[in-house]
Amino acid sequence: MPSKKSVAPTPALTAEQFKTSVVKHLRTTLGTYEEKASKQAWNKALAAAINEFVFEGVSRTRKTHANVGARAVHYLSLEFLMGRLMSNNLQNLGLYSVAEEALKSLGLEIADVLEEEPDMALGNGGLGRLAACFIDSMATLSIPAVGYGIHYEHGLFRQEFHKGRQVERPDQWREFGNPWEICRPESAQVIKLYGYVETVYEQGKLSKVWHPGRTIRAIPWDIPVVGYGGQNVNVLRLWESRADKFFDWDVFNSGGYVDAYSESVEAETISKVLYPNDETDAGKELRLIQQYFFSAASIADVMRRYKAANGEDLANFAKLNAMQLNDTHPAIAIPELMRVLVDEENFAWDEAWAMTRETFSYTNHTLLPEALEKWSLKLIEKVLPRHMEIILEINSRFLTQEVETMWPGNNDIKRKLSIVEEGAEQMIRMGNLSVIGSHTVNGVAQIHSDLVKKDLFPEFDALWPNKFVNVTNGITPRRWMKACNPRLSALIEQHIDTDWPRYLEKLTGLKPLADDQAFQDSFMAVKHENKVDFVKEIKTLTGVDVSADAIFDVQIKRLHEYKRQHLNLLHIMALYRRVLIDPNYDMHPRVFIFGAKAAPGYKIAKEIIFAINKVAEKINNDRRINDKIKVVFLPNYRVSLAEKLIPAADVSEQISLAGKEASGTGNMKLALNGAITIGTMDGANIEIAEEAGSDNVVIFGMEVDDVVALKNKGYHPADYYRSNEELKAVLDWLEGDFFTPGEPGLLAEVKRNLVESDPFMVLPDFESYCEAHQKIDALYRDKKAWAKAAILNTASLAKFNSDRSIQDYAQNIWHVKGVEAKS
Ligand code: GL4
Known part of the structure; x- marks a missing residue:
C-alpha cells in the first residue's frame, strides 16, 4: 500500500467546534435560531463559519505577495x-467531512444545505x-x-x-x-x-x-x-x-x-x-x-x-x-x-x-x-x-x-x-x-x-x-472529481495517495487495476450508484422514468449548430425507427440525456431544442419500444447540474464538425469520471484519444482535411439525403405531424436547414456516427471490456488537469x- 499523503491540511478543528461556530453565526450573523432557521439560513451560517478561514487566507496571501x-x-x-462555491471551498480547505459531521449533529444533511446556494x-x-x-x-x-x-x-x-x-x-x-x-x-x-x-x-x-x-x-x-x-x-x-x-x-x-x-x-x-x-x-x-x-x-x-x-x-x-x-x-x-x-x-x-x-x-x-x-x-x-x-x-x-x-x-x-x-x-x-x-x-x-x-x-x-x-x-480535478464524485474519489483513495487532486498523474497508479475483476466491479458499482442518484434527478426535472441499467449517453454544452446536437437527434430517430420496424432490434437500452442553452436570438438553435423535446415526448410515451430508448432534455443546464450528471455518465458525446470546436472541456470532465467518448477528431478529443488510448474512445467522422476537401469539391447536402435511405426517412419524418400530432410542419425547419444548407456537415457524418454507436453498444455489452476502457480513461487524464495548463x-x-x- 502506498502512503496516504494529503495536501489538504487536517484542520485543527473538530466537528463539535465547527458546529459551535455555525450555530454562533446562525444566531449572531443571521439573527435566527435553530428551531426556526430555514435551510437558507443554515446555508448562510455555514458560509459565515467557512469564511472565518477564507478571509484570513485572503489577508495572508495579500500580505505575502505584497511583501515579496x-x-x-x-x-x-x-x-x-x-x-x-461552498462545497469547493470546504473541499479545498479540508473541512468537508468536519462540516458534514457538524451538520449531521444538528439534524441536517450537508447535501440539502449545499442545494440552497444559487x-x-x-x-x-x-x-x-x-x-x-x-x-x-x-x-x-x-x-x-x-x-x-x-x-x-x-x-x-x-x-x-x-x-x-x-x-x-x-x-x-x-x-x-x-x-x-x-x-x-x-x-x-x-x-x-x-x-x-x-x-x-x-x-x-x-x-x-x-x-x-x-x-x-x-x-x-x-x-x-x-x-x-x-x-x-x-x-x-x-x-x-x-x-x-x-x-x-x-x-x-x-x-x-x-x-x-x-x-x-x-x-x-x-x-x-x-x-x-x-x-x-x-x-x-x-x-x-x-x-x-x-x-x-x-x-x-x-x-x-x-x-x-x-x-x-x-x-x-x-x-x-x-x-x-x-x-x-x-x-x-x-x-x-x-x-x-x-x-x-x-x-x-x-x-x-x-x-x-x-x-x-x-x-x-x-x-x-x-x-x-x-x-x-x-x-x-x-x-x-x-x-x-x-x-x-x-x-x-x-x-x-x-x-x-x-x-x-x-x-x-x-x-x-x-x-x-x-x-x-x-x-x-x-x-x-x-x-x-x-x-x-x-x-x-x-x-x-x-x-x-x-x-x-x-x-x-x-x-x-x-x-x-x-x-x-484543463479542468480542476478538485471540483470535477473530488467534490462532484465522492464515491469514485473514495474508491481511488483506497489504491493511491490522497493527494491526487493536486498531483493528478497519480491516477496512473490505477492502470494496473484496469484488468482486475474486483476493481472493475467496484468502479462500475460506483457508476451505477451515481446513476441511481441521477435517475431521481431526471424524474424531478422532467417527470420521465428511466432505468439506471440503461446506458447514460450524455451531450451537455451550449446549443450550437457546429456542436451538432441535431446529429445526435438524427441517430436517436434512426434507432427509434429501427425498433419500430423490428421490435426485436437488438440493442442495450439507452437514455439520451441533453443539457444545453441556446442564445435567445439564435433561431435555428432554438428549433433544434424544440425538435429534441418533441421527439423525446413521442419516444418516451411509445409503449411499443419497451423502454429501449428514452430521451430527456434537462432544463436549465448549468454548473451545479453538470456536477450531478457527469459522475453518472457512461457515454460522452463530442461530435462537433472537425475544425470547429477549439478544445472543449466537458469532454475532459466526462472522460475523467469514466465516460467513454464518442467523438470526432476535433479540439481536445484528439489529445484525449492520445492519452486514454485509441481503443478506449470511439472516433468517427471526417477529419479536418476531409472537411476542407469536401468544401473544395463542393458540398451538396441533398446528395447525402437522397443516397441514404435511413437518413432520408428520418429527415422526412420531421416534416409531417408524427412528432407534433395535429400540427404538421412544426419541425420542418430543422430538416430544411439540413437538406438545403447544412453549414456544419451533419449529413456526411451520419453514417459513420451510426456505426460508432454500434461499437458503443457492443462494447457496453462486454462488461469487462467496458469497465477496463472506463478505468483507463480515468487513469490517463492527468494531462487535462488545469494545474498543468x-x-x-x-x-x-x-x-x-x-x-x-x-x-
Ligand atoms: C470556447 C470554445 O468553443 C471551446 O471549445 C473551448 O473549450 C473554450 C475554452 O477555451 O472556448 N470558445 C468560445 S468563444 N466559447 C467556448 O466555450
Missing part, C-alpha cells in the same frame, strides 16, 4: 462561470468555465493572481421549457445577497466615456487631453478563490457600475421624480446583464462599454497596487505585471494601457509600446468568423475618442514599420493585417489588435493552435514565428512563479 514583490498575473475575462452563472459556457478553473489552479499553485471581470446583476438566463420551447427567465443569483463577496469601496475607480480630445502644445511638447462626456464609478466586489490546501486564497475582483452622482436632488425637487434617477439607471445598466451569446459577436454599444469599463477599472487597479508597493517610478511595471486577455473581449485594455502610460504618465510612445507588449498576452478561443469581434470605427470614436486615435497610431506604426520591412510595398498583406478593415463601414478588428499588442498568443488545444497559425493568422505567424504557442485547456502559462507565457502565503 513577485510578478503577478491579471486574468481579464468578461466571463467567470463559477457555479457554487449558481454564480457569470458566463456562458466553456470560455467562462475555463476562467473559473484557471483561477482555482492559480490559487492552488500559489501564483500571485487576480481575476478581473464584471459583477453582473443578472448572470446567464434561467431556461424553462414551455411546450418544448426554450423560454428565458432572468437569473437572480444575488437576490438574497451573496455571502462570499466583500465590497471594497476604498478601491473604487472612476471611468471616463464619450466626450472629445483636445490637442495641447505646451513648452514645445504636444499632448492630448481627453475631456470625457460622462464618468461612471466602478466599485469592486472581491470573491475569494481558495486554493487546494487552503494556504493561498486569491481573489476574483468583479466591477459593478454606479452613477457618479446617482441621484439628482435638483431635478427631483422640481418634480422630475423619474428623471432624477435616470443617470443612475443608465450607469448601472453597464453591469446589469451578461450577454447571453456564446461564439457570436454581440455588436452593441453597451457591450463595448462593458468591455472598456472593466478593462479600464482593472488597469487602474493594477496601477494603484503597483504604485502603493513601488512608488511613482513605473520602470518595473511590465516586469511585475502580466495581463492575460481571455479572448478579444478585453482587447481595448491594450490602447487603454497606452493611454495611461502616454497621456497620464508621460512616457514616450516607443517606451510605452514596449511596456504594453511586455504586459499583454492573448488567448484565442475560437476560429468561428462570427465570434471574431469587430467594432465600427465610428462607434469607438464616439465612445472612446482618445482610444480611437491610439488604435490608429498603433496601426500606422505597425504597417509602416513592421509590415513594410517584412513585405516592402505589399498592399495586399497590409490590408489583411491592418487593424482597420476597409469597406462600406470601417471596422476595427479586435483580433488583429490583440495579436499586435501581445507578446504571446495561444490557442487552447494542439489542433486549434495549429489552425490559428495556419488559417487565422498565417501572416502574423510569418512575421513573428515565436509569438504563437499552444496551451491545451496554468503551469504552461506560468512558464511559457507569464514567466511567473508561485509564492506560498505565510502567516
Whole structure:
C-alpha cells in the first residue's frame, strides 16, 4: 500500500467546534435560531463559519505577495462561470467531512444545505468555465493572481421549457445577497466615456487631453478563490457600475421624480446583464462599454497596487505585471494601457509600446468568423475618442514599420493585417489588435493552435514565428472529481495517495487495476450508484422514468449548430425507427440525456431544442419500444447540474464538425469520471484519444482535411439525403405531424436547414456516427471490456488537469512563479 499523503491540511478543528461556530453565526450573523432557521439560513451560517478561514487566507496571501514583490498575473475575462462555491471551498480547505459531521449533529444533511446556494452563472459556457478553473489552479499553485471581470446583476438566463420551447427567465443569483463577496469601496475607480480630445502644445511638447462626456464609478466586489490546501486564497475582483452622482436632488425637487434617477439607471445598466451569446459577436454599444469599463477599472487597479508597493517610478511595471486577455473581449485594455502610460504618465510612445507588449498576452478561443469581434470605427470614436486615435497610431506604426520591412510595398498583406478593415463601414478588428499588442498568443488545444497559425493568422505567424504557442485547456480535478464524485474519489483513495487532486498523474497508479475483476466491479458499482442518484434527478426535472441499467449517453454544452446536437437527434430517430420496424432490434437500452442553452436570438438553435423535446415526448410515451430508448432534455443546464450528471455518465458525446470546436472541456470532465467518448477528431478529443488510448474512445467522422476537401469539391447536402435511405426517412419524418400530432410542419425547419444548407456537415457524418454507436453498444455489452476502457480513461487524464495548463502559462507565457502565503 502506498502512503496516504494529503495536501489538504487536517484542520485543527473538530466537528463539535465547527458546529459551535455555525450555530454562533446562525444566531449572531443571521439573527435566527435553530428551531426556526430555514435551510437558507443554515446555508448562510455555514458560509459565515467557512469564511472565518477564507478571509484570513485572503489577508495572508495579500500580505505575502505584497511583501515579496513577485510578478503577478491579471486574468481579464468578461466571463467567470463559477457555479457554487461552498462545497469547493470546504473541499479545498479540508473541512468537508468536519462540516458534514457538524451538520449531521444538528439534524441536517450537508447535501440539502449545499442545494440552497444559487449558481454564480457569470458566463456562458466553456470560455467562462475555463476562467473559473484557471483561477482555482492559480490559487492552488500559489501564483500571485487576480481575476478581473464584471459583477453582473443578472448572470446567464434561467431556461424553462414551455411546450418544448426554450423560454428565458432572468437569473437572480444575488437576490438574497451573496455571502462570499466583500465590497471594497476604498478601491473604487472612476471611468471616463464619450466626450472629445483636445490637442495641447505646451513648452514645445504636444499632448492630448481627453475631456470625457460622462464618468461612471466602478466599485469592486472581491470573491475569494481558495486554493487546494487552503494556504493561498486569491481573489476574483468583479466591477459593478454606479452613477457618479446617482441621484439628482435638483431635478427631483422640481418634480422630475423619474428623471432624477435616470443617470443612475443608465450607469448601472453597464453591469446589469451578461450577454447571453456564446461564439457570436454581440455588436452593441453597451457591450463595448462593458468591455472598456472593466478593462479600464482593472488597469487602474493594477496601477494603484503597483504604485502603493513601488512608488511613482513605473520602470518595473511590465516586469511585475502580466495581463492575460481571455479572448478579444478585453482587447481595448491594450490602447487603454497606452493611454495611461502616454497621456497620464508621460512616457514616450516607443517606451510605452514596449511596456504594453511586455504586459499583454492573448488567448484565442475560437476560429468561428462570427465570434471574431469587430467594432465600427465610428462607434469607438464616439465612445472612446482618445482610444480611437491610439488604435490608429498603433496601426500606422505597425504597417509602416513592421509590415513594410517584412513585405516592402505589399498592399495586399497590409490590408489583411491592418487593424482597420476597409469597406462600406470601417471596422476595427479586435483580433488583429490583440495579436499586435501581445507578446504571446495561444490557442487552447494542439489542433486549434495549429489552425490559428495556419488559417487565422498565417501572416502574423510569418512575421513573428515565436509569438504563437499552444496551451491545451484543463479542468480542476478538485471540483470535477473530488467534490462532484465522492464515491469514485473514495474508491481511488483506497489504491493511491490522497493527494491526487493536486498531483493528478497519480491516477496512473490505477492502470494496473484496469484488468482486475474486483476493481472493475467496484468502479462500475460506483457508476451505477451515481446513476441511481441521477435517475431521481431526471424524474424531478422532467417527470420521465428511466432505468439506471440503461446506458447514460450524455451531450451537455451550449446549443450550437457546429456542436451538432441535431446529429445526435438524427441517430436517436434512426434507432427509434429501427425498433419500430423490428421490435426485436437488438440493442442495450439507452437514455439520451441533453443539457444545453441556446442564445435567445439564435433561431435555428432554438428549433433544434424544440425538435429534441418533441421527439423525446413521442419516444418516451411509445409503449411499443419497451423502454429501449428514452430521451430527456434537462432544463436549465448549468454548473451545479453538470456536477450531478457527469459522475453518472457512461457515454460522452463530442461530435462537433472537425475544425470547429477549439478544445472543449466537458469532454475532459466526462472522460475523467469514466465516460467513454464518442467523438470526432476535433479540439481536445484528439489529445484525449492520445492519452486514454485509441481503443478506449470511439472516433468517427471526417477529419479536418476531409472537411476542407469536401468544401473544395463542393458540398451538396441533398446528395447525402437522397443516397441514404435511413437518413432520408428520418429527415422526412420531421416534416409531417408524427412528432407534433395535429400540427404538421412544426419541425420542418430543422430538416430544411439540413437538406438545403447544412453549414456544419451533419449529413456526411451520419453514417459513420451510426456505426460508432454500434461499437458503443457492443462494447457496453462486454462488461469487462467496458469497465477496463472506463478505468483507463480515468487513469490517463492527468494531462487535462488545469494545474498543468496554468503551469504552461506560468512558464511559457507569464514567466511567473508561485509564492506560498505565510502567516
Ligand atoms: C470556447 C470554445 O468553443 C471551446 O471549445 C473551448 O473549450 C473554450 C475554452 O477555451 O472556448 N470558445 C468560445 S468563444 N466559447 C467556448 O466555450
